[in-house]
Amino acid sequence: SAVANSPLFDSVQSFLSSPKQLLIDGRWVSAKSGKNFDVFDPATDEVVAQVAEGDAADIDLAVTAARKAFDSGPWSKMTPSQRGQLIWKVGELIEQNADELAQLETLDNGKPFNVAKAADVALAADMFRYMAGWATKIEGDTLSLGVPYAPDADFHAFTMREPIGVVGQIIPWNFPLLMAAWKLAPALATGCTVVLKPAEQTPLSALRLGELLLEAGIPAGVVNIVPGFGETAGAAIASHDLIDKVAFTGSTEVGKIIIKAAAGNLKKVTLELGGKSPNVIYDDADIDMAIAGAADAIFFNQGQVCSAGSRLYVQKGIYDEVVAGVSEIANNLKVGSGFDPATQMGPLVSREQHERVSGYLRAGLAEGAQASAGGAPLDRPGYFVQPTVLKDASVDMSVVREEIFGPVVAAMPFSDDGDLVSQANDSAYGLASGIWTKDISKAHRFAKAVKAGTVWINCYNIFDASLPFGGYKQSGWGREMGHAALENYLQTKSVVIKL
Numbered sequence: 001s002a003v004a005n006s007p008l009f010d011s012v013q014s015f016l017s018s019p020k021q022l023l024i025d026g027r028w029v030s031a032k033s034g035k036n037f038d039v040f041d042p043a044t045d046e047v048v049a050q051v052a053e054g055d056a057a058d059i060d061l062a063v064t065a066a067r068k069a070f071d072s073g074p075w076s077k078m079t080p081s082q083r084g085q086l087i088w089k090v091g092e093l094i095e096q097n098a099d100e101l102a103q104l105e106t107l108d109n110g111k112p113f114n115v116a117k118a119a120d121v122a123l124a125a126d127m128f129r130y131m132a133g134w135a136t137k138i139e140g141d142t143l144s145l146g147v148p149y150a151p152d153a154d155f156h157a158f159t160m161r162e163p164i165g166v167v168g169q170i171i172p173w174n175f176p177l178l179m180a181a182w183k184l185a186p187a188l189a190t191g192c193t194v195v196l197k198p199a200e201q202t203p204l205s206a207l208r209l210g211e212l213l214l215e216a217g218i219p220a221g222v223v224n225i226v227p228g229f230g231e232t233a234g235a236a237i238a239s240h241d242l243i244d245k246v247a248f249t250g251s252t253e254v255g256k257i258i259i260k261a262a263a264g265n266l267k268k269v270t271l272e273l274g275g276k277s278p279n280v281i282y283d284d285a286d287i288d289m290a291i292a293g294a295a296d297a298i299f300f301n302q303g304q305v306c307s308a309g310s311r312l313y314v315q316k317g318i319y320d321e322v323v324a325g326v327s328e329i330a331n332n333l334k335v336g337s338g339f340d341p342a343t344q345m346g347p348l349v350s351r352e353q354h355e356r357v358s359g360y361l362r363a364g365l366a367e368g369a370q371a372s373a374g375g376a377p378l379d380r381p382g383y384f385v386q387p388t389v390l391k392d393a394s395v396d397m398s399v400v401r402e403e404i405f406g407p408v409v410a411a412m413p414f415s416d417d418g419d420l421v422s423q424a425n426d427s428a429y430g431l432a433s434g435i436w437t438k439d440i441s442k443a444h445r446f447a448k449a450v451k452a453g454t455v456w457i458n459c460y461n462i463f464d465a466s467l468p469f470g471g472y473k474q475s476g477w478g479r480e481m482g483h484a485a486l487e488n489y490l491q492t493k494s495v496v497i498k499l
């Protein structure tokens with residue numbers, strides 16, 4: 001089999017050799033339907049595992065377990081300090097199992113092992129540690145009231161921050177473990193309980209994380225993990241009457257479906273959706289750094305990053321030089337299996353994604369863009385496409401307006417500041433942005449004017465557990481990471497006492 005022939009660690013082999021089940025109420029169980037689905041290695045198109053396929057019936061059981069752990073305990077009965085210590089332990093276990101988790105990520109998602117270990121796994125461990133500290137620091141306010149219709153009364157008033165309750169979390173396949181961490185850590189820090197659905201393309205690292213959560217001592221029912229498909233398991237989460245909040249990361253299209261499904265019981269909704277982020281290079285930038293940065297902004301993680309710098313705006317005088325520079329990097333990128341240490345770019349995650357990105361390449365070329373690097377899928381097994389730079393792109397093209405979610409950048413020239421800001425903001429999305437210049441005033445003016453949740457100046461794709469991340473416009477609702485993320489999982493109660 002693919003597994004027996006690949007260079008997998010013993011720990012990964014043994015993880016894969018046992019049936020991959022659902023985590024419900026602290027136990028590993030088969031799906032009620034008895035069904036399983038196949039998980040593929042994107043570098044070979046071979047099946048590497050079968051995973052129990054949860055649907056509405058399993059989500060129901062998971063919600064019941066999460067409800068119990070929230071409504072009667074143990075999670076709600078523990079002190080914040082006890083919860084914080086368990087969350088910290090999860091971070092430590094992720095770090096201790098970093099190699100194994102990184103291999104699972106490479107096998108399941110295709111990304112290079114070294115990237116998975118240094119970025120995905122390290123950031124996931126850090127997220128649990130960062131949020132562990134917040135468990136003991138969630139505080140309300142004391143308020144002085146002046147009530148016009150009760151002028152003689154004296155009041156003492158305060159607010160309490162309470163966990164929202166049972167949270168449904170639906171995550172994508174581009175950073176499978178890290179997205180689980182972004183979702184679980186703040187929910188646990190606030191005292192919520194969770195039903196998590198990993199993406200059907202990449203359930204493996206979340207299931208291994210489930211084992212680590214139990215090993216850390218997170219009590220039964222606090223985190224339930226139910227892999228399954230979007231239209232069945234995902235939809236059951238979004239519409240479930242006993243779920244108080246749904247947190248989703250994925251496409252804008254599905255985000256809109258989630259909102260409608262959530263309306264039934266008006267569960268709270270946060271969304272981290274698509275992007276088409278502008279990355280801007282001025283002629284006063286350090287050009288070599290900017291070229292390398294622009295390439296990294298789009299090719300990192302095979303371009304499957306919601307914040308990818310997919311619209312590259314270059315000031316006129318340096319446009320040709322920058323396009324040539326980014327194209328040269330693209331042409332020299334070593335594309336291959338994520339298990340090969342020399343690989344810089346792996347395959348796309350799935351056959352479907354491969355077809356999607358290939359379709360955009362055909363459309364872009366048909367609409368008149370020129371490929372100055374790449375431009376086609378790679379003719380080999382696995383879901384590989386060429387890193388691609390499209391020049392002569394214009395604003396009416398699908399490759400400029402729509403999120404491709406692949407290693408494809410559309411380059412366009414701009415002449416002056418006004419021209420640039422209106423081009424940069426001419427998008428339905430508003431997730432991230434980048435600017436390369438040595439002029440700090442220019443950089444700050446752009447930071448104020450751009451309609452995006454993140455602005456990177458002379459850098460790109462820099463993330464930290466303390467730094468809020470999320471979207472303007474159709475890129476989403478709410479912020480993840482930082483203490484802003486706690487707001488997604490808390491509600492406020494006002495208490496007024498007449499003295």
Ligand code: ADP
Pocket residue numbers: 170171172173197198199200228229230231233234235236238249250251252254255257258
């Ligand atoms: P992509 O198209 O890149 O796979 P999606 O937005 O479809 O991104 O998927 C992100 C997550 O949303 C996945 O876990 C997927 O299973 C889930 N999902 C897809 N469709 C639905 C839906 N109708 N309701 C709830 N979840 C869904």
